[in-house]
Amino acid sequence: MKSEITISELAKLMNVSVHQIRYFEEKGVLQPAYTDTNQYRKYGMDQIYELARILLLRKLEVPVQSIKECMISHSADQQRQLLHHSLQEIEAELLRLQELRQFILKVLHEQQSYSLQPGPFHIKKRNSTFLTSFIQLDSHMRLNAAVLAEQANHILNLFEADIHYLYDGSDTVTLYLETQVPGDTTLPEGEYLTLQCNIQEEELEHWIEQFFDYAAAQSIPLLGPLVVIERSYLSLFSPGMLHYELQGLIAPAAKSEGGDPS
DNA sequence: CTTCTCACA
DNA sequence: TGTGAGAA
Structure with a gap:
């Protein structure tokens, strides 16, 4: 009995686009269980778990390339490094947004105080x-x-x-x-x-x-x-x-x- | 329905 | 790192 599913079923199941699944394959992080005689990709439970793992790492902003490297030698130490790196990127982004926020506030404040001036x-x-x-x-x-x-x-x-x-x-x-x-x-x-x-x-x-x-x-x-x-x-x-x-x-x-x- | 490729952000 | 269009 063939219990595998098609790419669109997998996509719907995991709430991602069909494109993205093929993209992961192209990047070498997710292979189908097998490909059917009609060239259709087929996916089983292993792939479902694997995709879930990949999506989780992607959500944490781990680059697909890093995910691939991590699949080969998955020392727990290296995994933490990935998350550490993500964390640094996030904090840099946070800083960027805070500065942006400050700038917007500054413009608003200066503009307001100028428009409230009664005379020059x-x-x-x-x-x-x-x-x-x-x-x-x-x-x-x-x-x-x-x-x-x-x-x-x-x-x-x-x-x-x-x-x-x-x-x-x-x-x-x-x-x-x-x-x-x-x-x-x-x-x-x-x-x-x-x-x-x-x-x-x-x-x-x-x-x-x-x-x-x-x-x-x-x-x-x-x-x-x-x-x-x-x-x-x-x-x-x-x-x-x-x-x-x-x-x-x-x-x-x-x-x-x-x-x-x- | 799927596949791939190409151009685009 | 993906998306969208179009052809097959």
């Missing part, structure tokens, strides 16, 4: 920030594709970074990325006069003037370089525009000089 100007407390330079430009020269391409190694994910431009009054402007460890420069902690705008790149010069005009009109004493932060990820919802945040450190009021009624 406000005062913002900044913690001290470590910056590492990655490119320098003449102040008259616009950032172009060619110079970016030269630096391509340094900047994997420009589109998601806060790019800091520092205008220190000299004729060059330096681009920085934020880093966790101390780098080329540190922005001091303190209160920053801040101007946020969503504009075409050409308008930036104009807004820089607005920034200093406003500071002068309000008698706000600025200290140190002008910081321009480009948050390209905030331009997600306004194509063609760039989001800039202009910041200047407000000089701390000298101790014994009254005059600030707050």
Whole structure:
């Protein structure tokens, strides 16, 4: 009595595609019990158990290739290695997803806080920030594709970074990325006069003037370089525009000089 | 119904 | 690492 089943019956039984079963065969991890005279594959209990084992390992993300190697020499030690490796991959993926999650939250938060601003100007407390330079430009020269391409190694994910431009009054402007460890420069902690705008790149010069005009009109004493932060990820919802945040450190009021009624 | 091959993600 | 289409 022939108790073996066809490939489609096996597929239905194990909730997988017929294709996948043939794929396992091609990769050498699951042979049919025999092939019928009509070339149809036939499977028995042994194959059912074997397939169950393979599917379990696949569910644990063990590569088919590894499953095959493990069938030849199945030391229990090697089996644990497979699962250890899977575990590492999973943890790396977990980390990737957590970072992705953080980034989405960051975009949402920054976008929300920007849209809630009543006006373009406000005062913002900044913690001290470590910056590492990655490119320098003449102040008259616009950032172009060619110079970016030269630096391509340094900047994997420009589109998601806060790019800091520092205008220190000299004729060059330096681009920085934020880093966790101390780098080329540190922005001091303190209160920053801040101007946020969503504009075409050409308008930036104009807004820089607005920034200093406003500071002068309000008698706000600025200290140190002008910081321009480009948050390209905030331009997600306004194509063609760039989001800039202009910041200047407000000089701390000298101790014994009254005059600030707050 | 099965088989295989090819192109595609 | 599979899937989908098409021919036989």
